[in-house]
Amino acid sequence: MTQTRKSRLPMEKKPDFQLSFEFFPPKTQKAEERFWNSLEKLIPLDPEFVSVTYGAGGSTRERTLRMVSRISSETGIDAAAHLTCVGASREQVDEVVRGYYDAGVRRIVAIRGDPVEGVGEKFIPHPDGYASSVDLVAGIRQIADFDVSVAAYPEMHPESSSWDEEMDNLKRKRDAGASRALTQMFFDNNDYWRFMERVEKANVGMPVVPGIQPIHNFERISAFARKCGAKVPLWLAQRFEGLENDPGTHALVAASVAGEQVSELMDGGVRQFHFFTMNHASQVMALARILGAGS
Numbered sequence: 609m610t611q612t613r614k615s616r617l618p619m620e621k622k623p624d625f626q627l628s629f630e631f632f633p634p635k636t637q638k639a640e641e642r643f644w645n646s647l648e649k650l651i652p653l654d655p656e657f658v659s660v661t662y663g664a665g666g667s668t669r670e671r672t673l674r675m676v677s678r679i680s681s682e683t684g685i686d687a688a689a690h691l692t693c694v695g696a697s698r699e700q701v702d703e704v705v706r707g708y709y710d711a712g713v714r715r716i717v718a719i720r721g722d723p724v725e726g727v728g729e730k731f732i733p734h735p736d737g738y739a740s741s742v743d744l745v746a747g748i749r750q751i752a753d754f755d756v757s758v759a760a761y762p763e764m765h766p767e768s769s770s771w772d773e774e775m776d777n778l779k780r781k782r783d784a785g786a787s788r789a790l791t792q793m794f795f796d797n798n799d800y801w802r803f804m805e806r807v808e809k810a811n812v813g814m815p816v817v818p819g820i821q822p823i824h825n826f827e828r829i830s831a832f833a834r835k836c837g838a839k840v841p842l843w844l845a846q847r848f849e850g851l852e853n854d855p856g857t858h859a860l861v862a863a864s865v866a867g868e869q870v871s872e873l874m875d876g877g878v879r880q881f882h883f884f885t886m887n888h889a890s891q892v893m894a895l896a897r898i899l900g901a902g903s
Contacts, residue, residue, distance in 0.1 A: 625879040625899060627653055628688075628790075628817070631887050632661040633671035639887070643675070646889035651683055653893075653901050656880075659717050659757075662690035669704060677711040688757065689713050691748070692721025693738035694731075701738060702751060709752045717757045717790065718744045731767070742780045749785035760789035760816050762803040766837040775810035782814045789814060790882045793821035793833060795844050795865075797872050817880040818873060822891035823862040827852065863891055867898050874899060 629650055634640040647658065660675045662668055676687035689708050693701050708716065720731065720741040733739040738747055745756050758781045761774065768774045778789060789812075794800055800818055807816055823829050826848040830840045847865060851858040870881060881899070883892045 625874070625881065625901075626656045627896060627899075627901065628656050628659065628880075628882045629892065630659045630661065630819075630882065630884045631675070633668040633675055634887065643887050646885065646887055647679070647683070649889040650885075650892060650896075651685065653896050655685060657686040657688045657715055659688035659690060659715075662692055662721075673704075673707060673711060673713075676708070676713050680712055686715055687713060688715035688717050688755075690717045690719065691744070692719055693734070693741075693744045694721035695734060695737075697734055697736040698738055698747065699736070701744070702747065705748055705751050705754075709754070714753075715755045715757070716748055718748055718786070719759045720744065742777065742784050745781055745784040745786050756786050757788050757790050758786040760791045760803070760807075761837070762791050762794045762799040762818075763838055771806055775806055775812065778807070778812050779810065782812060786814060789816045791816060791819040792836060793819055793829075793838050793884060795821075795833075795869070796839070796841050797869060797876075799839075800873070801876065815880060817882045818878060819882045819884060820866065820870060820895070821884045822866045822886070822888075822895065823848070824886050824888055824891065826858065826862070859891075863894050866891060866895055870895050870898060 629647075631643060631647065634643045650658075658679055660672050660679070662672050672689055676689045679685055679687040691701070691704060691708075705716070718741060720738075738744040741758060745758060748754050748756055758778075760778060761768075764771060764774050765777075768777070781789070791800065791803075804816060821829060821833075826845075830845070833840055844865065847861050848858065851861065873881070881895075883895065885892050
């Protein structure tokens with residue numbers, strides 16, 4: 609895989625929106641082949657950046673570093689490495705940050721991360737570590753001039769007691785040095801619109817990019833969404849009802865649902881999208897076509 613940046617966009621006029629894609633580090637050789645095949649298919653869409661996630665407690669640290677380094681060196685795409693502060697001291701986290709910088713990575717997606725015990729469990733900071741995502745962003749920016757993305761929650765973070773607290777936390781991330789926020793998955797666009805009204809009213813003052821989750825497997829995605837505090841609307845569950853053993857129809861319904869979501873967001877003025885690929889390219893390619901990219 610040796611494509612360079614200048615050969616990636618076949619169209620004469622670049623679309624008036626930006627895309628970014630999230631991948632996770634593959635665990636097997638076969639999965640890694642799928643990772644690179646999927647990425648290669650998405651390269652012509654000219655993403656602003658591609659991010660690679662970071663396992664709980666740094667469990668994928670080396671694989672994440674290897675992936676982002678290779679993406680940068682072989683494709684010319686800006687690669688963003690995810691980073692959490694769960695289960696690690698400040699010194700350990702800072703060592704990872706310096707490793708990213710030494711490898712030429714200049715973008716980081718900084719999130720506090722879920723407890724090692726699992727999503728939904730109480731977060732307990734490492735006694736010598738960063739206590740929050742705000743502290744993590746500040747620590748990253750003290751080490752080097754990284755472009756830092758952070759998380760936002762259209763349905764409110766499960767640990768927030770109020771929307772005022774949610775907005776204050778988002779502003780603290782901005783003040784610590786964040787450049788943008790990427791939202792958690794959501795399936796009801798009204799949740800995003802209401803969230804953006806709160807963002808504007810609170811004068812957050814940084815872009816909030818909707819995170820779009822194509823539904824490759826409804827049962828898995830809905831189970832994960834519930835753990836994260838993202839609701840699965842009844843109408844959505846009804847569309848996938850009875851399709852567990854019908855992958856063809858499932859894929860068609862999933863494409864229709866995601867297509868409706870991004871079309872409505874774009875009609876409402878959204879011009880930046882962050883796609884959670886699950887290391888698959890087909891649905892993301894279809895959504896990009898709906899938006900007008902790659903045509």
